[in-house]
Amino acid sequence: MTTLVLLNSSLRLDDNPLLKAPAGPAAAVVVLEQQQCFGRQYGLYRCNLWRLKTQLQAVQALTEALAQHNIGLIIRFGDTRSELLQLAEQLQADRLLASEPTAPEEYQALRALTPALALELQDNNSLLGATLRPELGRLPDRFTQFRKQLEPSLLVTPPQRTQPAGDWLSPAAAATYSQQVILQQWLGNSVPARWDETKALARLKHFIWQGQHILHYKDSRNALIGEHYASFFSTPLSLGTLSVRRCWQQVEQFEQQIEANESTYWLKFELLWREFFRWQMRKYQARWFSKTGISGKADYTKPNLNNSQQHAFANWCAGNTGVPFIDANMRLLNQSGLMSNRGRQNVASYLVHDLALDWRLGAAYFEQRLLDYDVASNWGNWAYIAGYGNSEARPFNPIKQALWYDPDAAFVRQLLPDISGVGKAAHRPAAHARLLPQWRSWLSEL
Numbered sequence: 001m002t003t004l005v006l007l008n009s010s011l012r013l014d015d016n017p018l019l020k021a022p023a024g025p026a027a028a029v030v031v032l033e034q035q036q037c038f039g040r041q042y043g044l045y046r047c048n049l050w051r052l053k054t055q056l057q058a059v060q061a062l063t064e065a066l067a068q069h070n071i072g073l074i075i076r077f078g079d080t081r082s083e084l085l086q087l088a089e090q091l092q093a094d095r096l097l098a099s100e101p102t103a104p105e106e107y108q109a110l111r112a113l114t115p116a117l118a119l120e121l122q123d124n125n126s127l128l129g130a131t132l133r134p135e136l137g138r139l140p141d142r143f144t145q146f147r148k149q150l151e152p153s154l155l156v157t158p159p160q161r162t163q164p165a166g167d168w169l170s171p172a173a174a175a176t177y178s179q180q181v182i183l184q185q186w187l188g189n190s191v192p193a194r195w196d197e198t199k200a201l202a203r204l205k206h207f208i209w210q211g212q213h214i215l216h217y218k219d220s221r222n223a224l225i226g227e228h229y230a231s232f233f234s235t236p237l238s239l240g241t242l243s244v245r246r247c248w249q250q251v252e253q254f255e256q257q258i259e260a261n262e263s264t265y266w267l268k269f270e271l272l273w274r275e276f277f278r279w280q281m282r283k284y285q286a287r288w289f290s291k292t293g294i295s296g297k298a299d300y301t302k303p304n305l306n307n308s309q310q311h312a313f314a315n316w317c318a319g320n321t322g323v324p325f326i327d328a329n330m331r332l333l334n335q336s337g338l339m340s341n342r343g344r345q346n347v348a349s350y351l352v353h354d355l356a357l358d359w360r361l362g363a364a365y366f367e368q369r370l371l372d373y374d375v376a377s378n379w380g381n382w383a384y385i386a387g388y389g390n391s392e393a394r395p396f397n398p399i400k401q402a403l404w405y406d407p408d409a410a411f412v413r414q415l416l417p418d419i420s421g422v423g424k425a426a427h428r429p430a431a432h433a434r435l436l437p438q439w440r441s442w443l444s445e446l
């Protein structure tokens, strides 16, 4: 009998144990889940064409890379469970091997395949896979506790150079089961790939070794725009074109061979934040989508906005709140699919605390727009700032933050060319802009 090997969120050859020879014949598959591509939540699309294309480019690159090893990749689009069951019947498969997800909907889809298929999950996208796997019941709910427990003895499993081997369905045979046409229809020929495996590994090499930007990471990571102030590993990590164990290993090798400083440590510190949210998502599952997050009584009622709130939400999404620092960050997100961590914290706080809107709407809008959308990092960070996750509420003063992180207003002026204010005055909010009363005294600084 055949093994189906599902490569969703592991769209790479490097450090991909799913590609090690499974016992007996095997077929490599990617399923583009219809709900995640075209579904809606709270009236918002869950994805946009840009992220979809980025994902398809990564799938296309993987198809080509696997073909070099005479391995075919079957591409399907639809409901994951139905697609895999149909394929299992066509190929007489009795086993499914897949990367372990974090999202409850993905676990559900995979578990629903049993008993038709024997399911084996491998955690290929976490630092704490295999023997380091934490016990969810005892997982600390505070990051500092989580990190302090881990750090003294953290030996991340080294990444492996995958040498695909085994009895795989060939590219020609895979094509007969594949909806490959999706790639041509949705991608066309014109779009250059941005985050496929080759680009991801090149970025890793450049950020750490060639440019040695890692040496200033702690000082530059709070910048708002630029190419090297932070790693930009998030998109390939979320697509699975980059292995987090490879990132960790490269940082440690750099520390051993070139230099270890606060910045090199801080990159690992941030990767531990990612890790924390992954395990938190697995621990509390659907609770992350409750209005009350992981605190209090679960409340899955949908956000319900009156007219004025709808207006405020639409303005926030479009970058029209009247607070330049917030608007510039939102316009950057809408234009590029990305936003700095500093920007994300501020716009999230503004939606939750200044506009007093349901945090889940902000998380849903980020889900739609972000190129690096990751279910655990996104919903975990949003709940964190709203005070329904792993922290008390964290309101940010957008005026103070603007003055600190964009002192000469170069960032807001770049994104909002109509701004006329000079120097700090460029940060002055419009008369109609909403601000929490406690921030208003800061207006005199502008």
Ligand SMILES: Cc1cc2nc3c(=O)[nH]c(=O)nc-3n(C[C@H](O)[C@H](O)[C@H](O)COP(=O)(O)OP(=O)(O)OC[C@H]3O[C@@H](n4cnc5c(N)ncnc54)[C@H](O)[C@@H]3O)c2cc1C
Pocket (backbone or CB within 6 Å): 221, 230, 231, 232, 233, 234, 235, 237, 238, 267, 270, 271, 273, 274, 275, 277, 339, 340, 341, 342, 344, 345, 348, 366, 370, 372, 373, 374, 375, 377, 378, 379, 381, 382, 385
């Ligand atoms: C409201 C909000 C929503 C967010 N949504 C996402 C999301 O959907 N996907 C996503 O990958 N990150 C998300 N983040 C976390 C963080 O903003 C991004 O990971 C980071 O900005 C990506 O840029 P980078 O790769 O250059 O990060 P770097 O600063 O270079 O950090 C290196 C890596 O560490 C991890 N990391 C850094 N900060 C965080 C963090 N706060 N939480 C979790 N992991 C972190 C990421 O994997 C990142 O690639 C969100 C943060 C906030 C405040």
